[in-house]
Amino acid sequence: MRFMLLVKATGCSEAGVPHSPEHRFAKEAILASMAEAGVLLAAERLQPSSGGIRMAFSPEGEPELESGPFPADSWLLAEYLVIESESVEEAIGWARRIPAPGGCERMEVELRRLEDKAAGPRNIGLENDLALQLGMLRQD
Amino acid sequence: MNRPAARRTVDAIWRIEAPKLIAALTRMVRDVELAEDLAQDAMVVALERWPETGIPNNPGAWLMTVAKRRAIDWIRRNRQRDDKYAELARVSELISDDDMDKALDGEVGDDLLRLVFMTCHPALSREARVALTLRLLCGLTTEEIARSFLTSEPTVAQRIVRAKKTLNAERSSFEMPSGAALAERLSAVLEVVYLMFNEGYAATSGEHWVRPLLCQEALRLGRILAELAPREPEVHGLVALMEIQASRLRTRVGDQGEPILLLDQDRAQWDRLLIRRGLAALERCRKLGCPLGPYALQAAIAACHAEASTSEETNWIRIAALYEALSRQAPSPIVELNRAVAVAMAFGPAYGLQIVDEIAGLSALENYHLLPSVRGELLRKLGRYEEARLEFERAAAMTRNVREQELLRARAAECETRSSD
Numbered sequence: 001m002r003f004m005l006l007v008k009a010t011g012c013s014e015a016g017v018p019h020s021p022e023h024r025f026a027k028e029a030i031l032a033s034m035a036e037a038g039v040l041l042a043a044e045r046l047q048p049s050s051g052g053i054r055m056a057f058s059p060e061g062e063p064e065l066e067s068g069p070f071p072a073d074s075w076l077l078a079e080y081l082v083i084e085s086e087s088v089e090e091a092i093g094w095a096r097r098i099p100a101p102g103g104c105e106r107m108e109v110e111l112r113r114l115e116d117k118a119a120g121p122r123n124i125g126l127e128n129d130l131a132l133q134l135g136m137l138r139q140d
Numbered sequence: 141m142n143r144p145a146a147r148r149t150v151d152a153i154w155r156i157e158a159p160k161l162i163a164a165l166t167r168m169v170r171d172v173e174l175a176e177d178l179a180q181d182a183m184v185v186a187l188e189r190w191p192e193t194g195i196p197n198n199p200g201a202w203l204m205t206v207a208k209r210r211a212i213d214w215i216r217r218n219r220q221r222d223d224k225y226a227e228l229a230r231v232s233e234l235i236s237d238d239d240m241d242k243a244l245d246g247e248v249g250d251d252l253l254r255l256v257f258m259t260c261h262p263a264l265s266r267e268a269r270v271a272l273t274l275r276l277l278c279g280l281t282t283e284e285i286a287r288s289f290l291t292s293e294p295t296v297a298q299r300i301v302r303a304k305k306t307l308n309a310e311r312s313s314f315e316m317p318s319g320a321a322l323a324e325r326l327s328a329v330l331e332v333v334y335l336m337f338n339e340g341y342a343a344t345s346g347e348h349w350v351r352p353l354l355c356q357e358a359l360r361l362g363r364i365l366a367e368l369a370p371r372e373p374e375v376h377g378l379v380a381l382m383e384i385q386a387s388r389l390r391t392r393v394g395d396q397g398e399p400i401l402l403l404d405q406d407r408a409q410w411d412r413l414l415i416r417r418g419l420a421a422l423e424r425c426r427k428l429g430c431p432l433g434p435y436a437l438q439a440a441i442a443a444c445h446a447e448a449s450t451s452e453e454t455n456w457i458r459i460a461a462l463y464e465a466l467s468r469q470a471p472s473p474i475v476e477l478n479r480a481v482a483v484a485m486a487f488g489p490a491y492g493l494q495i496v497d498e499i500a501g502l503s504a505l506e507n508y509h510l511l512p513s514v515r516g517e518l519l520r521k522l523g524r525y526e527e528a529r530l531e532f533e534r535a536a537a538m539t540r541n542v543r544e545q546e547l548l549r550a551r552a553a554e555c556e557t558r559s560s561d
Contacts, residue, residue, distance in 0.1 A: 001267070002295065038302035041294055084298050086265045124341040125385050125438045126474045129445070130510060132388075133481040136451045137517050140485065 001113060002041065002084050003091040005098070008108040009076035012101060014048045014069060019101060026099035034083060034094060042082040049076055074108055082114070149195060150187050155279040156353060157200045161207055162276050163251035166314055168211045172258070172276065173304040178214070182207035252277070253361055254314050259303075260328035263310045268303040273332045275300055278339040278354055316368075326369060330378050330435065333361050337382050341389070355386060366421065376425035377436030383418030384442040387411040407449070415446045434470040437462050441478075456486035473505050477514055489521040509538035513548065520551070525559035 012019075019027070034040035049068035056064040070076055081098075085091040088111075095109050158179055165175035182203045196202040259272045274280045282300065286293045317325060340354030362379040369375050387410045422443055425436050432440060441462045448454045463479035476499045484492025496515050505511045516531030532552035536545045 038298045038305060041292075041298060084295060084302070086268075122338055123438075123472075123474065124338045125381055125442065126472075126478060128341075128385060128388060129438075129441060130474065130478050130481065132445060133478060133485070134510065134514060134517070136454065137481050137485060137514070139451070140521075 001086075001088075001091075002082060003088075004112045004114055005081040005083065005091075005095050006077055006110040006112065007079035007081070007098065008074055008110065009049065009072045009078040010101060010107050011072050013078040014050070014072045014076075016048055023099055023101055030094075030097045030099065033097075034081075039083045039085060039094060040081070041084055043079070045079045046077055074110075088113075147187065150183060150190065153186075153195075153199045153203075154183050157203055158279045159252060159255070159277045159357075160200065161203060163255040164204065165207055165211055166255055166258070167251055168208070169215065170314055172255075172307055174214070175211075176276065178207050178210050179203075181210055250316070250364075252357070253364060254316055256329055256332050256361065257317060257322075257325055258307065258314055260325045260332060261307055261310055262324065262328075263306050264303050266328075266331075268299050268306070269328060269332065270335060271296055271299040272303040273335055274339065277332070278336055280339070322369060323372070326365075326372060327374070329365065330374060333358050333365070334378060334382070334435070336361070337385075341385070355382075355389070358382060359386060366424075370424075371428065373425045373428045373430045374433040374435050376421045376428075377433055377439050380418045380421035380425060380439035381435050381442060383414045383421060384439060384446050387414035387418065387446065407445075407451075410446065418446070419443055432465065434466060437466045437469065441466075454485070456482055460486045473499050473502050473508075477505075477511060480518075481514060484518055484521075489518040493518040493522065507538060509535045509544075511535075512538070516548075516551065516555075520555060525555040529555035529559065 031040065031043055034043075049070045049072075052068040052070065054066045054068070054070065056066070058064070083091060083094055085094065091111055095111055098109055101107055161179040161182065162172070162175050165178050166172050169175055169178070185206050186199070186203060190196075255276065256273075259269055259276065264272070271285055274285045275282070282293055282297050286296045316322075336354050337358035340356075340358060359379075359382050362375070362382055366375050366379050389411075418439065422436065422439050425432070425439075441459055444455055444459050444462070460479065460482040463475060463482050467475045467479055476495060480492040480495035480499075483495060493515070496511070496518060499505065500511065500515065512531040512535035516528045516535060519525075519528035519531060529552045532548045532555065536548035536552065539545055539548070
């Protein structure tokens with residue numbers, strides 16, 4: 001199962017305050033061990049929301065636009081990681097190892113499971129029977 | 141032979157030989173990842189040599205010899221480094237060319253089965269197992285696996301890398317388990333064998349001409365399993381299912397002389413020998429006196445169709461009951477759709493429509509053209525022509541099969557005429 005780890009923005013990330021070398025080192029280390037374990041699918045950092053635009057769509061009329069910066073609350077994203085893990089527990093385990101930014105206020109990470117479209121491998125037996133039965137239904 | 145032609149030929153041979161090579165090499169080096177690398181190295185050598193020398197008479201044996209030599213080189217290089225490998229080097233010297241020939245000619249079946257049991261290690265998730273099986277046992281590329289699972293290539297690649305690492309970390313043994321250990325892995329093994337069969341069967345597009353061999357290989361593995369675990373009802377259920385489904389397959393020869401699998405709807409053409417074998421396997425399963433499991437239920441349904449000598453003789457009430465049991469044990473949208481058709485045939489279209497309408501909103505069936513096809517057919521039978529026409533048109537827009545499209549458009553046109561009457 002795939003999970004997206006949504007790392008939320010903080011005042012520091014929004015203001016572009018650089019992380020300490022220790023933090024950067026810890027961050028690289030966790031990404032390296034995720035890659036080493038074959039877990040990491042994607043990791044990207046977003047620019048501060050000052051460059052962002054929000055669009056609000058309503059049932060009728062044009063969408064309303066609003067330029068950033070936006071409040072650094074739980075809605076605001078700073079980074080995301082996509083990982084492949086065997087269980088929710090494992091995904092939480094990896095998320096725990098994301099280093100807390102030193103000197104900044106609290107940081108929040110949200111874990112969300114990605115929707116898998118694929119239900120699983122095909123079942124040829126059932127597909128064949130359906131084709132056969134539909135053929136008989138048509139002739140009936 | 142020019143290089144692109146050589147490439148295509150080597151690719152085709154690779155698909156046939158890779159699982160056997162990987163299985164035999166895993167036995168030697170006890171490491172799936174290394175075994176796969178060694179097998180691929182042998183293929184690279186073939187790509188270099190064959191354009192000049194031509195394809196050898198027995199390409200599988202040729203590849204096996206090259207791969208085996210590389211394996212032994214590798215083992216010797218690592219001999220001093222690690223006691224484990226030193227022990228392997230000793231073992232490898234006990235493997236003669238003669239063993240290799242035997243391995244190629246049939247005993248490799250056991251190696252393949254060992255590889256199947258290995259990939260069914262309990263430490264692997266179902267997703268990982270499926271990806272690894274398709275790669276190692278069905279010879280699919282990462283891209284093909286990603287396509288058939290509607291997922292991204294990196295996801296599949298990571299899954300496979302991870303699965304191999306897990307197997308190495310667990311020191312998963314390459315021995316055939318017995319007793320409780322065998323029973324523990326059996327359901328995963330059955331799933332893998334059925335997956336191979338499915339992959340082989342899915343070759344009906346004729347895209348990959350070697351896939352029919354996968355069906356045969358899966359059947360063979362199933363038959364061996366039935367001997368190994370004769371008290372397990374689902375083993376016989378799976379064998380019965382594969383035998384009966386295979387009876388409807390016909391191999392035709394395409395323009396290039398390549399075998400193509402075709403699903404034949406004409407029951408006079410079905411292979412009676414395979415049907416008899418399938419019915420016998422189902423009988424063995426029944427004699428064990430357990431309620432039928434999902435494979436046995438599917439086999440029993442296929443058996444109903446196989447036993448009816450004309451479509452009018454079909455026992456739809458029994459089929460509907462079997463789908464009902466299946467939908468409780470292994471529910472899925474496609475089981476429901478099948479059940480809807482069986483119920484409609486047994487008890488009338490209104491009852492079938494009720495079942496279809498319950499699953500119509502499922503996102504899993506969003507792009508599945510058989511859903512509107514079935515629904516349209518049921519509405520037509522109920523005289524609701526305008527609704528039926530819409531369903532047929534929806535179905536026609538969803539399918540890429542030209543003949544199916546024509547049939548559906550004709551149905552839609554017929555409904556239009558009738559609704560205006």
